[in-house]
Amino acid sequence: MKAVIRTPISSPAERRKRLWKDIVRDKYLYLLLFPGIAMICLFRYAPMYGVVIAFQDYNIFKGMGGSEWVGFDQFTRLFHSPDFYEILRNTLLISIYKLIASFTVPVILSLLINELRNMTFKRFTQTIIYMPHFVSWVIFSGIIIAFLNPVDGLFNFILKGVGFSPIDFLNSPTYFRSILVISDLYKEVGWGTIIYLAAISGVNPDLYEAARIDGANKFRQMWHVTLPAIRPVIIILVILSLANILEAGFNQVYLLYSPLVYDVGDIIDTYVYRVGILQANYSYATAAGVFKSIVAMVLIISANWITKKFGQDGLW
Amino acid sequence: MIGASKGERIFYVCNYLIFIVIMMIMIYPFWYIIMGSLSDPTLTMGGGFFLKPVGFSLSAYEAVLSNVNILSGLRVTVLSTLFGALIGTFFTATTAYAISKKRLRGVKFFSFFILLTMLFSGGLIPTYLLIKGLGWIDSYLALILPNAIGAWNIFVMLSFFRGIPEELEESARIDGANDLTIFFKIILPLSTAVLATIFLFIAVWYWNDFFSTVLYITQKDMWQLQLVLRDLISNTSAAISQAGVAISYQTEVNAFTVKMASIIVGSVPIMAVYPFLQKHFAKGAMIGSIKG
Numbered sequence: 361m362k363a364v365i366r367t368p369i370s371s372p373a374e375r376r377k378r379l380w381k382d383i384v385r386d387k388y389l390y391l392l393l394f395p396g397i398a399m400i401c402l403f404r405y406a407p408m409y410g411v412v413i414a415f416q417d418y419n420i421f422k423g424m425g426g427s428e429w430v431g432f433d434q435f436t437r438l439f440h441s442p443d444f445y446e447i448l449r450n451t452l453l454i455s456i457y458k459l460i461a462s463f464t465v466p467v468i469l470s471l472l473i474n475e476l477r478n479m480t481f482k483r484f485t486q487t488i489i490y491m492p493h494f495v496s497w498v499i500f501s502g503i504i505i506a507f508l509n510p511v512d513g514l515f516n517f518i519l520k521g522v523g524f525s526p527i528d529f530l531n532s533p534t535y536f537r538s539i540l541v542i543s544d545l546y547k548e549v550g551w552g553t554i555i556y557l558a559a560i561s562g563v564n565p566d567l568y569e570a571a572r573i574d575g576a577n578k579f580r581q582m583w584h585v586t587l588p589a590i591r592p593v594i595i596i597l598v599i600l601s602l603a604n605i606l607e608a609g610f611n612q613v614y615l616l617y618s619p620l621v622y623d624v625g626d627i628i629d630t631y632v633y634r635v636g637i638l639q640a641n642y643s644y645a646t647a648a649g650v651f652k653s654i655v656a657m658v659l660i661i662s663a664n665w666i667t668k669k670f671g672q673d674g675l676w
Numbered sequence: 677m678i679g680a681s682k683g684e685r686i687f688y689v690c691n692y693l694i695f696i697v698i699m700m701i702m703i704y705p706f707w708y709i710i711m712g713s714l715s716d717p718t719l720t721m722g723g724g725f726f727l728k729p730v731g732f733s734l735s736a737y738e739a740v741l742s743n744v745n746i747l748s749g750l751r752v753t754v755l756s757t758l759f760g761a762l763i764g765t766f767f768t769a770t771t772a773y774a775i776s777k778k779r780l781r782g783v784k785f786f787s788f789f790i791l792l793t794m795l796f797s798g799g800l801i802p803t804y805l806l807i808k809g810l811g812w813i814d815s816y817l818a819l820i821l822p823n824a825i826g827a828w829n830i831f832v833m834l835s836f837f838r839g840i841p842e843e844l845e846e847s848a849r850i851d852g853a854n855d856l857t858i859f860f861k862i863i864l865p866l867s868t869a870v871l872a873t874i875f876l877f878i879a880v881w882y883w884n885d886f887f888s889t890v891l892y893i894t895q896k897d898m899w900q901l902q903l904v905l906r907d908l909i910s911n912t913s914a915a916i917s918q919a920g921v922a923i924s925y926q927t928e929v930n931a932f933t934v935k936m937a938s939i940i941v942g943s944v945p946i947m948a949v950y951p952f953l954q955k956h957f958a959k960g961a962m963i964g965s966i967k968g
Contacts, residue, residue, distance in 0.1 A: 382781050388855035389774045393786065396771025396825055400793060403822045406806050407798025413805070469698075475691050485695050487954060488702050494946050494953060496884030498902040502909035502939045503705050506712070512723030512932050514708060550702075578687045611887065615906070629800070636801040637891065649799030657796045 411653075414646040427643075434647035443631065444648070450537075451627040454608040457541045459601055465545060466552030467594065471582050473553060474560045489550025501615035504543055505530065536621040543616075544609060555597065559590040596672055603663035606652050628652050706943075713737070713936035720932050736933035740908070740941050748897045749904035753883060756819040756900065761879040764824035765871055771825065772833035773859055794827045807892055818892035819900065823881070829874050836870040837863065876953050883946065901942065908938040 383390070414434055416427040438444050469489075476482040492500065507514045508529040516526035529535045567585045576584060610629040617625040628648060636645025708726055716731025724730060740746055774780060775787050803822065812818040844866075845858050853861070864871070886902035893899060 379781060382779075386777070386780050386855065388859075389777055389780050391856070392770040392859060393774035393780075396767045396774075396830070397786065397789070399767065399821070399825050400790060400827075403803070403806075404793040404797070407802035408796060410798050410802025410805060413802065472691055472694060475688070476695065477688065478692075481692070481695070485699065488699055490954065491947075491950060492702070494880055494950060495943055496886070496902055496946070498884070498886050498906045498909070499939055499942045502905070502935065502942075503709060505910055506709060506935065506939070507705065512720070514723060514725060517723040517725060546702075577681075577683055614887075615910075632800050637804060642801050642805065646799065646801040649801055653796055653799055660795055 411646060411650050413643050414650045416643055418643040418646075420640070420642070430643075434643050435651070437644060438647050438651065446623065447626050447628050447631045447648075450624060451606055451608045454537055454540055454613075454625075454627060455605050457537065458544050458609070459598075459605070461541055461545045462548060462552055462601070463594070463598060465549050467556055467587075467590075469549060470553040470556035470560060471586060473557060474586070475578070486550070486553075489553070491550070492547040493551040495547070497611040497615050500543065500547055501612070504539065504616065508539070530616060531618055531620040533621050533624045536617070536625045539616065540609070540612060540625070544612060555593060556590055559593045560586055563589040592670065592672060595670060596667055599663045599666055599670075603656070603659040605659065606656055709936050709939050713933055713940050715933055715936075717933045723932070733933070736937035737941075739934050740937045743904075743908070745896060745899065745904045745907070746901070746938075746941065749899050749901035752816075752819070752898055753901035756816065756885075757879050757882040760820045760824050760882040761875050763820065764829070764878040765875045768825050768829045768833055768874060769864065769867070769871060770859070772830045773837055773863060775830075776834050776837040790827045790830055804891055813892055814895055814898060815892075816898070819885075819888050823885070823888070824878070829878070833867075833870060833874060836867060840866060872952075876949065879949075880946065880953070905938045905942040909935050 410424070413424060413427065415429060415431060416424070417430050417433075418424070418427045473482065473485060476485065505513070508516070510516050510526040510528040513526075513529075515529070519526055527535075529539060563586060567589075568581055571581045571585050606628060608627040608629070610627070610633075613625055613627055613630050614633070617630065629652075632645045632649050632652075635641045635648070711726035711729050712720065713736050714729040714732060714734070715726065716729075716733040717735060719731045771790070775783055775790070777783065780786075807813070807818050807822065810817075840863065844862055848858050848862055884902060886900055886906060889898075889900045889903045
C-alpha cells in the first residue's frame with residue numbers, strides 16, 4: 361500500500377476544487393460506470409419506487425399519480441385472506457423440504473466422489489451429474505411430464521405392466537410436493553457438490569494418514585476428518601439458504617402445477633403472478649410481493665450478520 | 677490401492693457400484709427421451725420402457741423442425757441470447773471496472789447502490805408495469821434489456837479486476853494511456869476467461885428464459901423458443917388435466933414422439949456449449965455459492 365499524504369485541507373472552496381479536479385481526472389471511469397448505473401436505476405430502482413402501488417388502489421388508466429391512496433388496506437386484506445396462509449405454508453414447506461434435501465445429499469455425494477480413485481471415472485461422474493443444472497426448467501418439466509403423465513408416461517407404463525391402475529401424479533395433491541422436491545434435487549444435486557468438493561480438496565492429506573495410523577476406517581475418517589474440515593462451508597451455505605427461504609422455485613412450480621394442486625403447490629410467487637398479472641389485481645399482488653421482499657431483506661441482513669459472527673466473509 | 681485393508685477394498689468397490697447406479701439414474705431420462713424421439717410414432721402409443729428406438733422414424737424431427745413457431749422461436753431466442761449476453765457482459769465489465777478503482781470519488785456510494793438491489797427488489801408487478809409503461813409490450817427490448825446486468829455478476833467481475841496488479845496500469849499510464857485505453861487495451865484482454873464465464877452464464881439464462889415472453893409478449897411469432905417448446909411438450913397433458921379425461925387417442929399417439937423431439941431440440945444447444953461451460957463454471961459456482 362502506498363501511503364497517500366494529503367495536505368490538511370483548509371477551506372471548503374479548496375475541498376470543492378480538489379473534488380472537481382478528481383472528477384475531471386477520472387472522467388473516463390465515470391463514462392464507463394454510467395451505462396451500468398443507468399440500467400440499474402431503470403430496471404431495479406424504478407420498480408422499487410413502483411411498490412408504492414401496494415399502498416394505493418391502483419388503476420391502470422389513472423396511473424401511479426392518479427390512483428387513490430388506501431394506506432395499509434391491501435396488506436390488511438392480504439393478511440385476512442385464507443389464501444395468504446395457504447401460500448405462506450406451501451412456500452415454507454416446499455422450501456424447507458428442498459433445503460433439507462439439498463444439504464444432506466450433496467454433502468454425502470461429495471464425500472463419496474472424493475473417494476473415487478480413478479480420475480477418468482471421477483471426471484466423467486462429475487460431468488454427468490453437473491449437466492441437469494444447465495437444462496432449462498421447460499425442458500426438465502417436459503421430461504418430468506414424459507415420465508409421470510397418466511397416458512403414456514414411463515412410470516404409469518410400469519404401473520400398468522404390474523397390474524396397477526395408472527396414477528395422475530402431477531395432478532395429485534398427495535404427490536405434488538414430493539415431485540417438486542425430488543425433481544429439484546435431481547437437477548441441482550451435482551451442482552451442489554462443487555463447493556464441497558473444493559473445500560474437501562483443501563484438507564491436509566496428513567490428517568487422513570494420522571487417522572489411519574490411529575486405526576480409523578473410511579467412515580471414521582470421513583466423520584472425524586473430512587466433515588469437520590468442511591463444516592464452516594456447510595454452515596455458511598445453510599445460513600445463506602435460510603435467507604432465501606421464501607424462494608420456493610417459481611419456474612419449477614409454474615411449469616408443473618395445475619388448479620388441481622393449488623392447495624399444496626401454490627407459492628407466493630405463483631400467487632403474485634396469477635392474482636397480479638392474470639387477474640390484474642395490481643395493488644393487492646404488489647402487497648404480497650412487498651411482504652416477501654421485506655422478509656427476504658430482513659433474513660439476508662441477519663444471515664450476513666450471523667455469517668460474520670462465525671468469522672467468515674459475509675456478503676458485504 | 678497398496679496397503680488397502682479388506683474393509684477399504686470393499687468400500688471402494690461399493691463406492692464405484694453406487695456411482696454406476698447414480699449415473700444410470702442420471703442418464704436414463706435423457707436416453708429415454710432420445711430413444712422415444714427416434715421411435716416410430718405408431719409403435720409408441722401408450723409409452724414404453726425404451727432401451728433402443730421402437731422401430732425407427734425421423735418424422736418427429738421433421739414435424740418439429742418444420743414447425744413455424746419453432747423456427748421463429750429459434751430466431752427470437754438466438755437474437756435475444758446473443759444481444760443479451762453481449763450487452764450484459766460488456767456493461768457488467770465496464771461497471772465493475774469503474775467501481776474497482778478505489779480512488780474514484782463516490783465509489784462507495786455506487787457500490788452500495790448496486791449492492792442494495794441484491795437486498796430488496798421491487799418484485800414482479802412493478803417491473804411488469806414499468807415495462808408496460810415504457811411501451812415495450814411486444815418489443816424485443818423487453819426480452820433483452822431488463823435482465824442484461826445484475827449486481828451478482830458485477831461483483832464476481834469486480835473481485836476478478838481487483839486481482840489484476842496495479843503496476844500493469846501504472847506503466848501504461850506513464851506511457852500516456854488514459855482510463856479508456858487501459859480498460860480496452862489492457863484490462864479486457866487480460867480478462868478473457870472471466871468474460872467468457874460471465875458471457876456463458878448470461879447466455880444460458882437467456883436461452884432458458886421463457887417467462888419474459890409470458891409477461892411481455894402477446895404475438896406468437898415473437899415467442900422465445902422455450903415457450904414454444906413448452907406449448908408443444910405440455911399441451912396434451914394440460915388438455916388432459918383440464919378436461920379430466922384423455923383427449924382423442926390419435927392426437928396423443930402422434931404427440932408422443934413430437935414431444936420427445938421437442939425436448940431434444942431444446943436441449944441440444946446447451947449440451948453443445950456444455951464442455952465450454954464446464955471448463956469455467958467451477959470458479960463461477962464457487963464464488964456464486966459463497967456469496968449467495
